[in-house]
Every structure is written in C-alpha cells, then in structure tokens.
Amino acid sequence: MSQRHILALFNDFEEAEGAIRALRAAKIDGFNFDDLTLKSPIEHHEVEDILGERSAPVQRFTLVGALMGGLLGFFLISGAQANFYAQMKGGKPIVPFPPNFVLTYEMFILGGVFVSILGFLICAGLPAKRSPLYSAKVSEDQIGILIKAEDKAIEKIKSVFVTFEALEIQEEAGK
Amino acid sequence: MKDIREDIAWAKINQDVLKSLENPRKLYWVIVFCAMAVFSVGLGCEIYQYNVGMGVANLNNPQVWGLYIATFIFWIGMSHSGTLLSAILHLMHADWRKPIYRFAEAMTTFSLMTAGLFVMVHIGRLWQFYYSLPYPNERGIWPNFQSPLLWDAMAIFTYLSSSVLFLYVGMIPDLAIVRDNIHAGWRKKLYSALSLGWEGTDRQWRNFRVTYLTIACFLIPLAVSVHSIVAGDFAMSQQPGWHVTSFPPYFVAGALYSGCAAIITLFIILRYVFRFEEYMTLPILKKTVRLTFAIAMVWTYLNAVEFASVWYSHDQASKDVLIQKATGPYAPFWWGMIFCGSVVPFMLSIKRFQTNIPVLFAVSLLLNLGMWLERWMIVAPTFSHGYYPWTWDHNQWPSMVQWGMVFASFGWFTLLFMIFCKVFPSVSMYEVKEMVYHRKLHAAKGGNNSQGAH
Amino acid sequence: MSVTNLLENWSQFRHFHPVDDKPHDPYKWAMSIDLDTCTGCNACSVACFAENNIPVVGKDKFEHGQQMHWMRIERYWDEDVSNPGGRDFPDQGAQFLPMMCQQCEAAPCETVCPVAATNHTPDGLNSQIYNRCIGSRYCSANCPFKVRYFNWYDYPTDDSVWPAEMNQQLNPDVSVRSKGVMEKCTFCVQRISAAKITAKNEGRLVHDGEIQTACQQACPTNAITFGNLVDTEARVHKQWEAQRVEIDKDKQEKDEEKGGTDLRGYRILEELRAYPSVMYLERVRESAV
Numbered sequence: 001m002s003q004r005h006i007l008a009l010f011n012d013f014e015e016a017e018g019a020i021r022a023l024r025a026a027k028i029d030g031f032n033f034d035d036l037t038l039k040s041p042i043e044h045h046e047v048e049d050i051l052g053e054r055s056a057p058v059q060r061f062t063l064v065g066a067l068m069g070g071l072l073g074f075f076l077i078s079g080a081q082a083n084f085y086a087q088m089k090g091g092k093p094i095v096p097f098p099p100n101f102v103l104t105y106e107m108f109i110l111g112g113v114f115v116s117i118l119g120f121l122i123c124a125g126l127p128a129k130r131s132p133l134y135s136a137k138v139s140e141d142q143i144g145i146l147i148k149a150e151d152k153a154i155e156k157i158k159s160v161f162v163t164f165e166a167l168e169i170q171e172e173a174g175k
Numbered sequence: 176m177k178d179i180r181e182d183i184a185w186a187k188i189n190q191d192v193l194k195s196l197e198n199p200r201k202l203y204w205v206i207v208f209c210a211m212a213v214f215s216v217g218l219g220c221e222i223y224q225y226n227v228g229m230g231v232a233n234l235n236n237p238q239v240w241g242l243y244i245a246t247f248i249f250w251i252g253m254s255h256s257g258t259l260l261s262a263i264l265h266l267m268h269a270d271w272r273k274p275i276y277r278f279a280e281a282m283t284t285f286s287l288m289t290a291g292l293f294v295m296v297h298i299g300r301l302w303q304f305y306y307s308l309p310y311p312n313e314r315g316i317w318p319n320f321q322s323p324l325l326w327d328a329m330a331i332f333t334y335l336s337s338s339v340l341f342l343y344v345g346m347i348p349d350l351a352i353v354r355d356n357i358h359a360g361w362r363k364k365l366y367s368a369l370s371l372g373w374e375g376t377d378r379q380w381r382n383f384r385v386t387y388l389t390i391a392c393f394l395i396p397l398a399v400s401v402h403s404i405v406a407g408d409f410a411m412s413q414q415p416g417w418h419v420t421s422f423p424p425y426f427v428a429g430a431l432y433s434g435c436a437a438i439i440t441l442f443i444i445l446r447y448v449f450r451f452e453e454y455m456t457l458p459i460l461k462k463t464v465r466l467t468f469a470i471a472m473v474w475t476y477l478n479a480v481e482f483a484s485v486w487y488s489h490d491q492a493s494k495d496v497l498i499q500k501a502t503g504p505y506a507p508f509w510w511g512m513i514f515c516g517s518v519v520p521f522m523l524s525i526k527r528f529q530t531n532i533p534v535l536f537a538v539s540l541l542l543n544l545g546m547w548l549e550r551w552m553i554v555a556p557t558f559s560h561g562y563y564p565w566t567w568d569h570n571q572w573p574s575m576v577q578w579g580m581v582f583a584s585f586g587w588f589t590l591l592f593m594i595f596c597k598v599f600p601s602v603s604m605y606e607v608k609e610m611v612y613h614r615k616l617h618a619a620k621g622g623n624n625s626q627g628a629h
Numbered sequence: 630m631s632v633t634n635l636l637e638n639w640s641q642f643r644h645f646h647p648v649d650d651k652p653h654d655p656y657k658w659a660m661s662i663d664l665d666t667c668t669g670c671n672a673c674s675v676a677c678f679a680e681n682n683i684p685v686v687g688k689d690k691f692e693h694g695q696q697m698h699w700m701r702i703e704r705y706w707d708e709d710v711s712n713p714g715g716r717d718f719p720d721q722g723a724q725f726l727p728m729m730c731q732q733c734e735a736a737p738c739e740t741v742c743p744v745a746a747t748n749h750t751p752d753g754l755n756s757q758i759y760n761r762c763i764g765s766r767y768c769s770a771n772c773p774f775k776v777r778y779f780n781w782y783d784y785p786t787d788d789s790v791w792p793a794e795m796n797q798q799l800n801p802d803v804s805v806r807s808k809g810v811m812e813k814c815t816f817c818v819q820r821i822s823a824a825k826i827t828a829k830n831e832g833r834l835v836h837d838g839e840i841q842t843a844c845q846q847a848c849p850t851n852a853i854t855f856g857n858l859v860d861t862e863a864r865v866h867k868q869w870e871a872q873r874v875e876i877d878k879d880k881q882e883k884d885e886e887k888g889g890t891d892l893r894g895y896r897i898l899e900e901l902r903a904y905p906s907v908m909y910l911e912r913v914r915e916s917a918v
C-alpha cells in the first residue's frame with residue numbers, strides 16, 4: 001500500500017491541538033498515530049500530553065561524553081607527564097594531582113558539550129533534507145500537522161483538518 | 176511598563192528582525208569603518224613588534240608583563256556575561272533575557288576571540304606558538320600541564336568552542352526562519368546549510384530543548400572555572416599582591432561586572448542601529464541595569480575583602496604592594512579604578528537614570544574603563560614592588576605599540592560583533608515569540624502580568 | 630604504553646623534592662658567596678658577560694630597563710646619615726650583593742612554564758632550554774629573585790651588540806640567544822659538562838676545584854665558592870656545613886636556637902620554599918669602603 005504525506009496549517013496551537021485529539025480518537029484505518037508530526041514556530045511542550053511520551057535521549061549522550069572526556073583527559077595528561085622525560089619541575093611530583101584535576105574538569109565539560117551536540121544531531125535527525133511538504137508559514141506563526149498515511153486514510157484525515165478550520169492543506173501527489 | 180508588548184504579531188517579529196540583516200541605519204557603516212581603521216593600527220603595531228622584537232612594547236626586565244596580559248584578562252572577563260544571560264537566567268526562567276541573550280552570547284564568543292589574540296601578541300616567539308599545544312609527536316614532547324597557562328589554554332578552548340556551539344545551536348530555528356525568507360543568493364545557500372534542514376517538528380523541538388538545557392548546565396560551571404583559572408595565573412604564583420586566596424571569586428565577579436556593563440553599551444548601540452526599540456525595551460534595560468548594580472556591589476565587596484585580608488595578614492610584602500598601589504606611581508589609575516568601579520555604579524541605583532539612555536551609555540563605558548584599570552592594577556604594581564628590592568626602582572610605562580594594540584582590540588571586537596549582527600539575527604526570533612506567547616497565555620488566565628511572566 | 634608506564638612507575642612520579650626526596654647524587658652544584666670579602670668591583674659580572682655571550686644592550690636599551698646581566702651587583706646604601714653620630718655620606722655604608730639565578734631545588738619558575746622549557750636537572754641545576762622557550766615570560770613573573778632576563782630584541786643580528794670583529798670573542802661553547810627567549814645564569818653549565826665528560830672518561834668523579842664558574846674565576850677577593858655540595862671534601866660543602874645551612878630546609882635549625890648564633894650563612898627568601906642553592910655569608914665589616 002503506498003503512503004502519502006499531507007500537511008495542514010492552523011492558525012494557532014489550540015486548533016491544531018483539537019485536530020490532533022480528533023485524529024487520535026478517530027482511529028483511522030491506514031494511519032499510524034506515530035506518523036503524525038507537529039511543526040511549530042516555537043516549542044510547545046504541552047504537546048507531549050497529546051502525542052504521548054516521545055523520547056529525547058540526548059542526555060544519555062551527555063553522560064557518556066562527559067565521562068569519556070574526563071577519563072580521557074586525566075589519563076592523557078598523566079600519561080603524557082609520565083612519558084615526557086619525567087623531569088622534575090619546581091619540586092612537585094611529576095604527576096601532580098591538582099593541575100590534572102583542573103584539566104580533567106575542563107575535559108569533562110568539553111566531552112559533555114561536544115557529545116551532547118552530537119547526540120542532538122542524531123536524536124533530532126539533523127542535518128536532514130526537509131520533508132516533502134513544508135510551508136515557510138511554519139517558521140512564522142502557523143502550526144503545521146504533517147501526516148504520513150496510506151492513500152485510503154488521506155481523505156478521512158483531510159476531513160478532520162477541514163472540521164478544525166485548517167488554513168491551508170497541502171497534499172502530496174498520489175503515486 | 177511591560178518587558179514586551181504581547182500583541183506583537185509573530186509575522187512582524189520576523190519582519191523586524193530580518194530587516195536587521197538588510198538595512199541598518201547609516202551609523203552601522205560608520206562603526207564598521209571606524210572599527211576597521213582602529214584594528215588596522217593594531218595590526219601595524221603587531222607587524223612591527225613581530226619583526227623588531229618584544230622590546231618595542233617597552234617592557235623590561237623585571238617588568239615582563241604589561242598591558243597585553245591586563246587586556247587579555249579584560250576580554251576574558253567580558254565574555255562571562257553572555258553566559259550569565261544565556262545560561263544562568265535561562266535556568267532561572269527569567270523571561271526578559273530572551274530578546275537580548277543572543278547578542279550577549281555573541282559578545283562572549285567574540286571577546287574570547289579577542290582575548291586569544293592577546294596571548295599571541297604577548298608571547299616572545301609567536302612563530303613557535305604551537306609548542307604550547309598538546310599535539311602528539313614522535314619525540315614524546317608535551318607542554319607542561321602544571322602551568323596555569325596550560326589550564327588557561329584548555330579552559331579557553333573549552334569555553335570558546337562550547338560557546339560557539341551553544342550560540343549556534345540556539346540559533347538554528349532562527350536560521351531556518353532566515354532561510355525561508357531571504358531572497359535567493361549566496362546568503363540563502365549559507366542559511367540553508369547552517370539551518371541543517373530545521374523545520375520545527377516536535378521531535379526537533381524536543382531534542383533541542385533538552386540539548387539547550389544540558390549545555391546551559393555545563394556552561395555555568397565552565398564560565399566560573401574559566402575565570403578562576405585566569406585568576407589562578409596570579410593566585411598560583413608566589414608574588415605579593417597576586418598570591419591571594421580570594422582572587423578566583425573576585426575575578427569571576429569582576430568578569431560578570433564588566434560583561435554586564437558591556438551588555439548595556441551594546442544594547443544601546445544595537446537598539447538604535449538596528450531599530451530594535453520594540454524588542455530591546457526600556458524595562459529590559461532597567462532589569463539589566465539593576466543586575467549590573469548588584470554585581471558592582473559584589474565586586475566592590477570582594478575588592479574590599481582583598482584589601483582587608485592583605486592588611487590584616489601582616490604579610491609585609493603584600494602590604495607594601497597595596498600601599499604602593501594607593502600611593503605610588505600607579506596611584507591615579509588605582510584610585511581611578513576605585514572611582515569607576517565602586518562609585519560610578521551608584522548612578523545606576525538612581526531610578527531616574529535606570530532608563531536614561533545617554534546616562535547609561537556613559538556610565539557603562541566608565542564602568543568598563545574601571546574594570547580595565549582593575550586588570551592593569553592587578554598585573555603591573557606587583558612587578559614594580561615585588562619581594563626583591565632590586566625591582567623597586569624600576570619604572571616602566573607602556574609604549575605606543577602596547578597602547579595601539581589595546582585600542583585595536585576594541586576595533587577587532589567591534590568589527591566581529593557588528594558583522595555578526597548584520598549576518599545573523601541578533602534578536603532571537605523564536606524566543607521572542609515564546610515570550611509573547613507565554614505572556615498571552617498568562618494574560619488570558621487573568622494573571623497579573625505587569626512585572627514579567629516569571 | 631603510557632598508562633602502563635604510569636602505573637608501573639607510580640611511586641617514581643609521586644614524590645616531592647627536595648623535602649621528601651633522596652638528595653642528588655653524585656653531584657649537586659651549589660655556591661656560597663662571602664659578602665664580607667665582596668668589594669663590589671663588578672669583575673664577576675664582566676666575566677659572566679664574556680663567558681656566556683651575553684649581549685651588551687647599550688645605553689639606550691639599558692635606560693629602558695632591558696639589560697641582560699645574568700650576574701648583577703646590587704648596591705644597598707646605609708641611610709644612617711642624618712642621625713647624630715651617623716655617617717657623613719650614605720656611600721660609606723654601601724653594601725654589595727652579587728645576585729644571579731639561585732638554582733632553586735624547587736624553583737617557582739619551573740612549574741609555570743607552559744612548554745616545560747625550564748626544568749630541574751639530576752645534578753641540581755635549574756636548566757633553561759632556549760629552543761623550547763616561546764617567551765610567555767611567566768617564569769620571570771614568578772621568580773622571587775627576578776634573575777631571569779628576556780631577549781627583547783634579536784641581539785645576535787644587531788650590529789651594535791657584537792660589531793664585526795667583536796663577534797670573534799664569542800664563546801663557541803655557548804649558544805647565542807635569538808629574540809623572544811628567556812635566559813639566566815646557568816652556573817656556567819658548559820664548564821660543568823666539559824668537566825663531567827673528562828671525569829667520566831677517566832672513570833672518576835669531578836674533583837673539587839676542577840670547575841670554576843666565570844664569576845668565581847674573575848673574583849679578585851675569592852668571595853665566590855662553587856662546587857659539589859654532595860662531595861664532603863668540597864670547599865662549598867664544608868662552608869655550608871660549618872654555617873649549618875641545610876639545602877632542604879625552609880627554616881634553619883640554627884635560627885631557632887635561643888639567642889641566635891654567630892654563624893653568618895643565610896639564603897635569600899628562604900621562607901618561600903624555593904630552596905635556593907646559593908648561600909650568602911653575612912658581612913661583618915662595618916663598611917664596604
């Protein structure tokens with residue numbers, strides 16, 4: 001069964017919210033609720049109440065990154081100090097802890113930040129090509145609902161959008 | 176007075192901010208031109224110094240550090256308020272930061288870049304700079320990780336790269352707006368590439384929020400560590416006047432202080448140049464001014480603590496340095512620092528001046544002058560009145576080459592900053608929308624909305 | 630593998646010097662300077678310039694404070710002039726102090742160098758690696774004695790420093806330093822190395838008196854003694870012992886004793902725990918002249 005995209009634009013979040021609730025309640029054949037994507041100019045974290053918990057595991061990356069950064073920092077630095085001629089400086093131990101902790105701390109943060117960003121890109125699926133239906137209005141002031149569904153479901157979805165006064169409905173040409 | 180009108184149409188926000196990428200006031204070009212001229216003076220100085228030798232800076236033995244190090248600390252310090260606005264106030268849900276944090280974060284990035292230049296300018300053999308980097312090599316030669324300068328390098332590298340990433344990630348939704356609106360051409364390509372195909376889907380927003388919050392959490396301890404480590408350059412040494420336990424918090428307070436003052440200056444300039452009156456409103460300025468005043472008092476207190484503890488310690492060498500600062504050849508500058516840093520900020524406590532733009536502009540410049548003097552007064556007097564009596568009769572005055580580069584750094588910073596503001600949206604559009612949206616919700620619920628949403 | 634090396638030799642990397650450490654063996658170079666015999670003639674300083682290829686910067690740069698004297702004679706004037714029964718002229722109470730790098734056992738300059746260009750050597754010197762130095766000048770900033778000198782200009786190529794024929798007198802055993810590097814007294818390390826190599830070839834240790842530093846050699850009153858502090862036969866060892874100055878103490882026992890002692894030996898700024906290798910002998914003459 002071939003699938004198509006359909007995008008509806010709404011004036012504000014409340015209308016879009018209503019549409020989503022209706023779509024969820026309608027249980028349309030050939031439409032999986034997880035294929036619904038909300039597009040908005042600002043973040044609406046209230047949306048999680050309707051969409052259900054969708055995970056954002058960036059912080060797992062952060063944890064791994066920070067720990068790796070810290071460990072790498074400490075052992076890289078201590079190892080380098082031990083290998084580098086092992087010549088005494090200022091009567092201090094060749095592998096001194098206070099300076100190494102300072103550097104480990106910095107590497108901890110560096111690793112955390114870098115890997116978080118990496119995690120963000122992976123989790124958010126960026127960089128990506130924009131989806132087939134996109135309206136510049138979404139980056140301005142309108143809320144978009146993008147749905148991927150099978151051909152037979154499209155009409156029903158469309159009627160729900162119309163009920164909730166969608167400003168504009170874009171549809172991918174049938175294959 | 177409201178921080179921002181809640182009935183601004185979102186489309187108008189886009190329009191207004193996007194206009195700043197197209198046609199600023201004429202003053203913009205004047206500033207850019209002047210900045211370039213000033214910067215080229217410094218470039219000339221550096222070429223001269225590079226060819227002839229560090230001696231042209233009129234540093235001497237034993238006064239081996241001068242304005243370069245002082246100005247280096249100044250610029251590092253300036254960078255801290257970007258983090259204050261973008262990370263600390265973000266965690267505290269202070270809504271009023273939203274229209275102004277973007278340029279503050281850019282200020283962080285560019286003042287760090289300016290500070291980095293001073294490391295280059297300061298060292299005697301710039302062409303061997305790479306010796307100080309921990310690059311793997313088959314001879315097994317490493318830099319000395321015990322040196323506070325290495326910690327500095329590491330901290331600044333971490334801070335700079337994290338700030339750039341933080342600035343960039345926070346800007347992705349706005350870059351998508353620009354991409355959607357700008358006419359075709361090289362800039363369209365640039366923004367398309369930089370916005371990474373952002374379309375504001377729920378998945379993107381969700382991960383975006385978590386990431387932004389996480390990095391903000393990292394940036395706060397990072398910013399504190401950066402300036403404590405810079406303070407460590409001095410506090411870790413043995414010299415009287417430098418070997419002071421309270422230096423790290425003192426430096427951090429001074430950093431936030433000069434950064435906030437710079438935010439006021441740039442706020443006023445941007446507001447006029449890019450016609451941002453609707454977003455960079457006077458109530459927001461007022462909040463920034465009050466914050467600055469509070470930090471000014473923290474700085475004043477820590478300054479007094481430093482003097483008091485030196486005085487009370489009966490450590491004669493440190494005490495002599497303090498007396499030397501107040502009465503010796505540096506006295507005018509030292510008292511200038513006290514005046515600009517601790518007396519002038521009281522202007523900010525007067526309600527009438529808290530929204531008076533010409534007064535605030537002048538005061539913010541004076542505050543930063545005071546903070547620059549502070550850094551100079553930390554570095555220089557210890558050299559002319561250290562432990563060893565031989566240093567006591569050595570006077571030194573920075574040459575025109577040093578002064579030239581100090582002035583040029585302001586040109587360099589302004590140049591980078593102004594170019595940034597023209598190329599990238601310097602007011603965060605999506606966050607202003609959030610601010611407006613939250614206020615609307617709040618107003619709809621009938622809450623009292625006059626003093627800010629949170 | 631670096632981590633293996635780190636773990637295997639852990640204890641070797643974790644000790645403090647000189648307090649928790651075994652003393653240097655077989656060499657620890659040290660000095661003692663008798664201020665009572667020093668006449669402030671500056672011969673040591675001149676000899677040092679000649680031996681170590683130190684640039685003579687000229688009047689103009691001297692006025693800017695950019696002089697390079699590794700060995701400097703400091704003058705302190707007696708201010709007891711206006712008091713009744715005091716001196717007629719402050720110069721009568723002139724005191725001299727020859728000052729050069731104190732070759733600290735725990736040198737403050739070493740830890741702060743970002744590129745590890747200055748280190749503590751196994752024979753107890755504070756070494757300076759010119760090739761490695763990038764000129765951050767942090768070492769000088771952290772030196773309590775301010776005995777480090779920076780090459781503010783490129784002196785070897787400056788015609789006024791070593792004009793045409795004068796460069797013939799440069800010491801071939803010592804490198805000339807380019808602009809942008811730090812330098813300081815080395816205890817004439819080139820002479821030490823030469824003597825150590827000779828001794829090693831002959832299968833013995835360096836005798837006392839085999840090495841003379843340039844300043845010691847030039848001193849007309851034998852105020853400077855240089856030698857191996859570990860060698861019990863060495864004059865410098867005997868002097869240090871007689872004066873009860875111990876290298877790894879930041880406070881000498883003799884100073885704790887009630888009533889004090891008549892011993893003259895002291896080290897400058899000992900309380901900063903840099904553990905300098907130069908002992909000075911206090912002046913007992915009333916006046917220098």
